[in-house]
Amino acid sequence: LPEDNVTLHFVNQDGVRTTTSVTEGVSLLNVVINKKIDISGFGACDGTLACSTCHLIFEENIFEKMDSLADEEVDMLDLAYGLTKTSRLGCQVCVRKWMDGMTVRVPRDEKMASTRTQ
């Protein structure tokens, strides 16, 4: 069996960080599901490119190394809440060994953020 040898960090909508180790080749959507990462409403369409709830924000140096986006992904991403220059849809990105140690995050929950700053 392949080893879980790629370590990933996820930061959820509340700023809570989760670290997990996974096998190369799985999609980030499946990582969130299989490892039960606590991200609210993630992956509503099961990876069929029919939602944007699997939106993840990547570190710039990682984003630059990834394959370019298909048109379908760009169209869906346009609808994503909190879109950034380094955003991707998690169901379209597969884990690679070189991603070891990266941190991906989802947009902060605006309601929570504004409550805190008041």
Ligand code: FES
């Ligand atoms: Fe719906 Fe990725 S899970 S587009």
